[in-house]
Amino acid sequence: xxxxxxxxxxLKPGNFIIIDGxxxxxxEMSKAKTGKHGSAKAHVVAISLFTGSKKTLVAPVDQRxxxxxxxxxxxxxxxxxxxxxxxxxxxxxxxxxVEKPSDTELAEKLKPGVEVEYWVVMGRRMIMxxxxx
Numbered sequence: 001x002x003x004x005x006x007x008x009x010x011l012k013p014g015n016f017i018i019i020d021g022x023x024x025x026x027x028e029m030s031k032a033k034t035g036k037h038g039s040a041k042a043h044v045v046a047i048s049l050f051t052g053s054k055k056t057l058v059a060p061v062d063q064r065x066x067x068x069x070x071x072x073x074x075x076x077x078x079x080x081x082x083x084x085x086x087x088x089x090x091x092x093x094x095x096x097x098v099e100k101p102s103d104t105e106l107a108e109k110l111k112p113g114v115e116v117e118y119w120v121v122m123g124r125r126m127i128m129x130x131x132x133x
Contacts (some may be wrong), residue, residue: 002068002069002121002122002123003018003066003067003068003069003122004066004067004069005064005065005066005067006064006065006067007061007062007063007064007065008042008044008057008059008060008061008062008063008064008065009031009040009042009061009062011026011029011044011065011067012026012029013026013027013028013029014026015067016049016067016068016070017044017046017057017065017066017067017068018065018066018067018068018122019044019046019048019055019056019057020055022048022049022050022051022053022055023048023049023050023068023070023121023122024046024047024048024049024055025046025047025049026044026045026046027045027046027047028044028045029042029043029044029045030042030043031043031061038060039060039061039062040060040061040062041058041059041060041061042057042058042059042060042061043056043057043058044056044057044058044059049119049121049126050121050124050126052102068121068122069121070119070120070121071119071120071121072117072118072119072128073089073090073091073117073118073119073120074089074090074091074115074116074117074118074131075087075088075089075090075115075116075118076088076090076113076114076115076116077110077111077112077113077114077115077116078095078112079112080110080111080112081097083099083100084097084098084099084100085097085098085100085110085127087116087118087125087127090115096125098118098125098126098127099126100127101126101127101128106127106129106130109130110127110130114130115130115131115132116128116129116130116131117129117130117131
């Protein structure tokens with residue numbers, strides 16, 4: 001299961017939401033009062049976790065929205081493959097390749113033997129930070 005549901009009005013900046021099939025982190029959120037006809041609306045501005053693009057959503061606060069389930073895991077860098085790195089999961093010992101993060105400071109720290117925290121979001125993996133370095 002890679003996603004769950006929440007009521008839009010229950011979310012706040014810092015939470016995660018799925019907009020247009022992309023897992024995003026909410027950076028800004030405002031709620032408009034109920035109008036003469038209808039319910040209160042929420043205006044959400046979020047940044048995609050994978051592409052970094054800005055997404056917006058305007059919907060009633062009582063609308064159910066999809067929220068990604070984020071599996072935070074620990075791995076160790078095995079090899080630098082240029083644009084990606086090979087990582088071994090510290091629990092299952094599975095090895096896989098992950099694209100290097102766009103953050104150059106983080107990408108420079110990814111050397112063989114370094115432990116990293118990576119997230120599995122909707123079947124895709126991304127490196128979030130290094131551990132103990």
